[in-house]
């Protein structure tokens with residue numbers, strides 16, 4: 505069986521990554537989801553968090569926000585709203601976004617505002633944990 509599969513990470517802004525990888529770990533709704541070459545076909549929801557993939561034995565990290573993954577035996581595509589390398593994350597901006605989201609949640613607005621604020625909080629939390637992970 506092949507030792508690698510093609511991974512594409514695509515956002516509305518750009519083709520973030522295309523290349524052969526040995527392994528992939530996705531942030532899915534029910535926890536981390538691992539993908540190896542020869543994986544059965546599946547579509548999974550991607551949650552804000554850390555995606556990791558292995559190239560030439562080295563793990564690379566990307567912080568993604570919500571989206572979908574389509575996985576096949578020799579190919580995986582992640583369609584996500586945003587993707588950032590941990591070193592490109594502006595920590596102060598993520599901290600401000602987190603505070604704004606928490607403040608909005610305290611204000612008990614409409615159901616739509618609640619859902620939007622929860623989503624903004626999840627994005628900011630994913631970015632901040634990406635920054636912290638980078639420092640380890």
Ligand code: ATP
Nearest residue numbers: 569586587588592593594595597598601624627631
């Ligand atoms: P903000 O309120 O700070 O814009 P957001 O969660 O609403 O945060 P998104 O809509 O998810 O931002 O992203 C908009 C664009 O800004 C994307 O290109 C994303 O990669 C980038 N981005 C958002 N937050 C950060 C950050 N803290 N550091 C680096 N890039 C960021």
